[in-house]
Amino acid sequence: MTAQPATTTQTTDGETQGSLADILVSQGALDASRAQQVKTIEIQTGKTQEEIVKDKNLVPEAALVRAKAALYNIAYIDLAKTPASPEALAILAQEVAERFRVFPISADKPSKQLVLAMADPLDLTAIEFVEQKTGLQVMPRAAEPSKIDDFISTRYVGSLAQEVTEALKEVSPGEEKVKALERTKTGFIREEKVAEIVRHMLEFA
Structure with missing residues (x-):
């Protein structure tokens, strides 16, 4: 479920803020x-201003997301300038990230907060699901949907590759298996699968 904001909002000092x-x-x-x-x-049409701007391609994606963030009073985050956190990736499975088009930025377990980049930061269903799944309070951040999709497809893979690299330090070329590694996508990679990845990496080393 996505919350539907009013056409105008109020700033923190009480002044009315304009439309998108x-x-x-x-x-x-x-x-x-x-x-x-x-x-x-x-x-004339009953379409939202966002729909019209998108249909006519009036502004770049980043500009639209920044404006929406200002309208909804939600912080914007530039994923291109934000390093991926292995700890945050380990907390939220890739399937969940793909389903809701979200990307975990950082996790603070002491304060029980998860900073989450979202294609739709007003998606209450996504926020509630992630909170139940992780046990952390979601701090939503607005980000470009295309960047979120790119980060999901590349950063989770990068995190997995790093784990396999660490496994290589513990095995020799003749070993068939290594210990199961924690995987961000489905929880765990089976020992046989990790051994297969390691063998392929050693063959092309």
């Missing part, structure tokens, strides 16, 4: 005349 189109103008991503066109189409 207004915020895009204030952030320099959209000119005033285009913003007015978006509002007119919204009235």
Whole structure:
């Protein structure tokens, strides 16, 4: 379930904040005349301003996400400048990340908080599911959906490769098996699968 915010919001000092189109103008991503066109189409068609901006490809994805974050009063995070945390990846399975289009940024077990980049930070179902799954309070961050998809497909694989590399330090070329390694995607890789990966890596070393 996704929460539906009002067309306008209020800032922390109580002042009314404009619509999505207004915020895009204030952030320099959209000119005033285009913003007015978006509002007119919204009235004529009943579409949301976000749908109109997307349909007409008026602004880059990053600009739209930043504006939505400002509208919903949610922090924006640039994944391209954010290092992946192996601990956070280990806490949230890849299947869950793919299902809800989220990516774990960092996990603080003492405070029981998980910083989570989300394609839809208003998705209450996703937040509740992740909280139940991890036992941590989700701190949502808005991020570009395309970057989240890319990070899910590359960072989880990178984390697995690092684990296999560590396993190589514990085995010799003649060994058939190594201890089961914790895996972020499904929980554990079977011993036989890890041994197969290790053998392939040794063959091409």
